[in-house]
Amino acid sequence: MDSDNRLGAFLRARRQQVSPEEFGMAGGGQRRVAGLRREEVAMLAGMSADYYVRLEQGRDKHPSDQIVAALARVFALDDDGVAHLRELARPAPRRTRTPRRPERVTPSLLRLMRTWTDTPALVYGRHMDVLAATPLAVALNACSVPGVNQVRMVFLDPEARNVFPDWPTIAAETLAALRVSAGTDLDDPRLTELVGELSLKSDDFRRLWAKHEVRAKTAGEKRFAHPLVGELALSYETFAVNGAPGQTLVVYHAEPGSDAEQSLALLGTIDTAPASSPVAH
Template identity: 90%
Template sequence: MDSDNRLGTFLRARRQQVSPEEFGMAGGGQRRVAGLRREEVAMLAGMSADYYIRLEQGRDKHPSDQIVAALARVFSLDDDGTAHLRALARPAPRRTRAPRRPERVTPSLLRLMRTWSDTPALVYGRYMDVLAATPLAIALNSCSAPGVNQVRMVFLDPEARNVFPEWPAIAAETVAALRVSAGTDLDDPRLIELVGELSLKSEDFRRLWAKHEVRAKTAGDKRFLHPLVGEIAVSYETFTVNGAPGQTLVVYHAEPASDAEQSLALLGSMPAVDAPMSSSTPRR
């Protein structure tokens, strides 16, 4: 999945994403490699080329906070990306891994979600398995049913490209969110299994995973193409679930008096979806 030189792998991947033209340098056919050269990154970050090369090669794995900030600026990293870079530079000591318990949504949160009859909402876990969903969330998008892995669905389910009119953006967002969820714990057996499967079966996933984009889902807009009511444009907000590390609550909402609100009301008036409210067993 990633080499032991995780800091160097991240730096190399991010360097290749930066256009030389952003800094007024010649690009195009004059270059044999994508992005910036290592010497150019060093110059822009105010460090010696030898030191930056040592970072990429893994001969120095603990840059100072000032170096981290300078590299984040050169690579145009946002808060999530900078935090990830900082974590790679200051890795926590490895501990004996205890067996992970199945992820489950607390009964109190499930009770709360059962009162949201007019709201599409779902909870997904550390590996982006859907752990719970309201009936309207499932009616809006059957891929949000409990037990579905959102990453596997986006890349391996052919229907995903029909459900999401903006599939390329959704795919990139999903991989970046998985990177945030995984953090620097890339030895997690379940994560290794998931990334390994997707890397073998999806060229798109391999390409996006290799970019090392790190970006959490916080809020935004999303479009769904529904077979019964057509296109539905909604907004979403995400919330971390206190007391359940790695779990995220996603709540969708439509503009008042909009076509999307009417479409959601129509979906909500249909017979209840025959699916469980929650699950702790991911589907294959």
């Protein structure tokens, strides 16, 4: 995972995804590799080519705030990408790693979720392991079953491509969110195990992970294809769980009066799980 030169790996990945044509440069078949050349990035960012090469090669790992801002502009990074680049340029000192306690959802949050009988909602941890879910979320799709790792499910379960009509978008967003959650702590044993497994088993995972996309899931719309009630387009909102670093609450909802609202209500009536209790891992 390029653990010895994380900044260089990020810069190299982002450079390869910038189209030369965006800056009026010749592209197409005239280039042996995709994206910008190193000297072109340096020119656009207002620095020497030698210095940029040192950054990519890991011979200089702490660029100034001005350099970070210039590179973010060239690579058109959004707020999450800029924050990640700054973390890579100013990593926190490594501390002695102590075993983390198993992630658990607090009883108070479980009590709150127990009242959401008509709402698909779930809580996942720092590595996107589902920790708890309402029965309606479990009925909606297998990626919300407590104990499931959403990243592994998306990339290794063939059924995921049927559940998510927009699978390529879902896959890219899932990895971008995982990188946000992981931050710069890529030595985390659980993350190392997960990335290693998926890199061996999924070509799509390797390709998308190499892009170093960083983007938090905050809100949006997701389409589900359910075998009993058909396709549902649901909006979602995410919330960081205060007091439980790394935990995220995801709540889905349908547009009032929409077909999705009716389908969700129908799904609730045919769900066999107890409607009054959230499922916890």
